[in-house]
Amino acid sequence: MNVLDRFYKGDKIALSKLISYVENQSTGYRKLLAQIYPKAGRAYRVGMTGPPGAGKSTIVDKLTSLLTKEKKRVGIIAVDPTSPFTGGALLGDRIRMQDLTTRDGVFIRSMATRGSYGGLATSTKEVCLVLDAFGKDWILIETVGVGQVELDVVNACDTTIVVFVPESGDSIQAMKAGLMEIADIFVVNKSDREGAKRVISELDMILDIRRKKGEWECPIVSTEALNNKGIDLLLAKIFEHKKFISENGVLEQHRKNQIKGDLKRIIELKVKELLDEKILNSFDIDQIAERVYKGEDDPYSAGERVLNKVNLGK
Amino acid sequence: MERKIRILLAKPGLDGHDRGIKVIASAFRDAGFEVIYTGLRQTPEMIVEAAIQEDVDAIGMSILSGAHMTLFPRVLQLLREKGADHVLLLGGGIIPKEDVEKLEKMGVGKLFTPGTTTTEAIEYLKKAVSERRKEEKIL
Numbered sequence A: 001m002n003v004l005d006r007f008y009k010g011d012k013i014a015l016s017k018l019i020s021y022v023e024n025q026s027t028g029y030r031k032l033l034a035q036i037y038p039k040a041g042r043a044y045r046v047g048m049t050g051p052p053g054a055g056k057s058t059i060v061d062k063l064t065s066l067l068t069k070e071k072k073r074v075g076i077i078a079v080d081p082t083s084p085f086t087g088g089a090l091l092g093d094r095i096r097m098q099d100l101t102t103r104d105g106v107f108i109r110s111m112a113t114r115g116s117y118g119g120l121a122t123s124t125k126e127v128c129l130v131l132d133a134f135g136k137d138w139i140l141i142e143t144v145g146v147g148q149v150e151l152d153v154v155n156a157c158d159t160t161i162v163v164f165v166p167e168s169g170d171s172i173q174a175m176k177a178g179l180m181e182i183a184d185i186f187v188v189n190k191s192d193r194e195g196a197k198r199v200i201s202e203l204d205m206i207l208d209i210r211r212k213k214g215e216w217e218c219p220i221v222s223t224e225a226l227n228n229k230g231i232d233l234l235l236a237k238i239f240e241h242k243k244f245i246s247e248n249g250v251l252e253q254h255r256k257n258q259i260k261g262d263l264k265r266i267i268e269l270k271v272k273e274l275l276d277e278k279i280l281n282s283f284d285i286d287q288i289a290e291r292v293y294k295g296e297d298d299p300y301s302a303g304e305r306v307l308n309k310v311n312l313g314k
Numbered sequence B: 001m002e003r004k005i006r007i008l009l010a011k012p013g014l015d016g017h018d019r020g021i022k023v024i025a026s027a028f029r030d031a032g033f034e035v036i037y038t039g040l041r042q043t044p045e046m047i048v049e050a051a052i053q054e055d056v057d058a059i060g061m062s063i064l065s066g067a068h069m070t071l072f073p074r075v076l077q078l079l080r081e082k083g084a085d086h087v088l089l090l091g092g093g094i095i096p097k098e099d100v101e102k103l104e105k106m107g108v109g110k111l112f113t114p115g116t117t118t119t120e121a122i123e124y125l126k127k128a129v130s131e132r133r134k135e136e137k138i139l
Ligand SMILES: Nc1nc2c(ncn2[C@@H]2O[C@H](COP(=O)(O)OP(=O)(O)OP(=O)(O)O)[C@@H](O)[C@H]2O)c(=O)[nH]1
Pocket: A051, A052, A053, A054, A055, A056, A057, A058, A059, A093, A096, A144, A145, A189, A190, A191, A192, A193, A223, A224, A225, A226, A227
């Protein structure tokens, strides 16, 4: 039996192998994704983003525990940064999710960003698709601890949660513009610490200016993830948001926009691959550089000439 | 895309220090590996399950408690039971020489005792992983 057949039978090792296959963009991975695509689209995807150490993993851990109590199958993707100098990565999110390791229906995968800078790894969306096709009901995605607002997570999820801590006051001011666009729910975690109330009221003020009738009103949930406080309320808000966007067509539109983005990304990547292959193999780039350096050519005209000679479609 | 070496580092048993394993984790990262660190007090069941979910090439266990003769065989057994014996099991700690020989005979890839440099471990891993990896039929 090949790996895909085992995957369809619910084999966890096969699932894990397929994730690697997609993550490594191994030969033929597009064919694989095309094949499992019709099985996906059923999972509800929640993204968790926020500064380093805010408690994202701890929240994901506690949320998942609640979801499994309702017999939901949960996939978790936890992203941590790849070192730009060595290409290596230390993936430590599982430390906060130890109790979930052997829980029925739960599958956790750590991913290194591998050169992607938007808070997710290059293939996080594709891995999401694989988990979805495997039959997960919920997929929770934890981004790297980002200092600034990142859009990748919005393009990969249905509900986006931004986590702050009582110490985040200044950074909230600094990034208030972008935040409104990405957050569906705000969490102020570590509410056991001083300053939580202040951050909540600051957030509330910023949100108040933006609130529009008939639109989703982004709530602020105060949690102490470590003590499992406020997580039930957070889950209730997630369900509320899910219901809200499902009923008024926002989810449908959001997913269609994501498909457009995916299409663009898929084509761009393919074109880039073709270009790399064709241009680097059929043109003497060193010679062009030599001529440009000597003043016999310029890179703009040379670039045009090269592109005109490459037949990308063939 | 070049395939990264992925390794899970775990510390089973009840002894509470993770300084040593964190030093190794950083060295492996600097060697370009993707290191999944799962924390302290892991049971063999948790270690094997995490290794499966992360599709790692190898598991590295650090054992200082003296329980190596039960923990290593147990992890090997679980890997076999779950059909994951393609994963290479490695370890480190204070382990008497005769035990090292016994465990390596049972199927533990290599045991690094105090005095081994991280460079040796890295070189060993690179070689062992490239020998073990096999192409599987996906579609
Ligand atoms: N006081 C307090 N500490 C908490 C709370 N929630 C999480 N922590 C602690 O905060 C630290 C970081 O938590 P993580 O869940 O690893 O945070 P993270 O956002 O996933 O961190 P990165 O993935 O490294 O960005 C841990 O030591 C947690 O135990 C809380 O509600 N109160």
